[in-house]
Amino acid sequence: xxxxxxxxxxxxxxxxxxxxxxxxxxxxxxxxxxxxxxxxxxxxxxxxxxxxxxxxxxxxxxxxxxxxxxxxxxxxxxxxxxxxxxxxxxxxxxxxxxxxxxxxxxx
Amino acid sequence: xxxxxxxxxxxxxxxxxxxxxxxxxxxxxxxxxxxxxxxxxxxxxxxxxxxxxxxxxxxxxxxxxxxxxxxxxxxxxxxxxxxxxxxxxxxxxxxxxxxxxxxxxxxxxxxxxxxxxxxxxx
Numbered sequence: 001x002x003x004x005x006x007x008x009x010x011x012x013x014x015x016x017x018x019x020x021x022x023x024x025x026x027x028x029x030x031x032x033x034x035x036x037x038x039x040x041x042x043x044x045x046x047x048x049x050x051x052x053x054x055x056x057x058x059x060x061x062x063x064x065x066x067x068x069x070x071x072x073x074x075x076x077x078x079x080x081x082x083x084x085x086x087x088x089x090x091x092x093x094x095x096x097x098x099x100x101x102x103x104x105x106x107x
Numbered sequence: 108x109x110x111x112x113x114x115x116x117x118x119x120x121x122x123x124x125x126x127x128x129x130x131x132x133x134x135x136x137x138x139x140x141x142x143x144x145x146x147x148x149x150x151x152x153x154x155x156x157x158x159x160x161x162x163x164x165x166x167x168x169x170x171x172x173x174x175x176x177x178x179x180x181x182x183x184x185x186x187x188x189x190x191x192x193x194x195x196x197x198x199x200x201x202x203x204x205x206x207x208x209x210x211x212x213x214x215x216x217x218x219x220x221x222x223x224x225x226x227x228x229x
Contacts, residue, residue: 034215036152043202043219044144044152055207055217087152091214095168096142096154 002026004090006099012107019075021102023088028068032092035064035073038101039084047086048073078104109133111141111203111220118226124191127223129203136184137161138209142216143177143188147199155201157212158186166212193227200224 003026013019023033031051036044046055048064051071061076075082083106088099114128129141143155156167158177165177171190179186186203201223204216 032214036216038152043204043222044216045219046207046215046217049207049213049215089152089154089214089216094166095170096214098152098154101151 001095002029002090002093002097004088004097004099006086006088006102008102009100010103010105012105013078014107015078015080017078017107019078019082019104021073021086021104023066023071023073023099025069025071025090025092029090029092031067032090033064033066033071034089034091035062036087036089037082037084038087044087075104080106109205109218111205111218113201113203113220113223116224116226118228119193120229121194121227123193123227124189125193125225126187126189127201127203127225129186129188129220131160131184131186131205134205135209137181140206140212141177141179141186142204142206142214143175144202144204144216144219145199146202146222147196150199154214155188157206159212160186190225193225195227198225198227 005024033051035048038044052064085101085103112130142157145153158165160179176189203220207215207217
């Protein structure tokens with residue numbers, strides 16, 4: 001099974017900062033990767049699919065990049081509503097696998 | 108609007124089974140795969156498998172094979188997830204989630220149900 005490793009597991013940032021979260025797959029997954037945002041008590045929300053495609057309605061300050069084994073989610077100009085936990089998900093092969101999550105906290 | 112609404116919280120005893128429902132609305136039910144995802148308290152997300160509402164075909168993660176059954180009722184646009192032989196490790200929020208695009212199965216989940224808390228306790 002493919003393992004997904006996110007880093008960092010948590011970070012502190014300020015409103016207006018640029019934040020980068022990485023996700024590494026244990027083997028190549030082409031661009032079959034999505035990014036999700038979850039706030040406490042809510043279901044996850046799809047931000048990015050196909051590694052770099054922005055889901056409809058998601059602010060353009062979110063962007064994704066990468067292919068193969070290394071992927072990045074970037075949030076430019078961090079906003080108060082962006083403080084949340086972020087997960088990557090590989091859908092290249094079964095079982096689909098999430099990263100362990102990255103919690104973005106207020107500095 | 109496109110929506111998935113799940114059944115309410117459950118408390119079950121160890122060894123029992125639980126069946127969670129997920130009612131779809133706002134789109135053509137049979138055109139989109141539905142997945143189930145588990146999240147233990149304070150933990151990350153775990154994919155369990157999918158069901159094709161058109162055919163009833165399913166795929167389960169190996170971890171859950173033999174214990175999970177996903178079914179659907181097309182007459183009322185509901186998918187079900189039943190998990191048997193529950194242990195305390197199964198205490199979690201269970202989410203249903205629809206594939207983003209119609210047609211073949213993907214791993215892009217939007218929208219999600221609101222989640223159903225299943226507590227396993229004697």
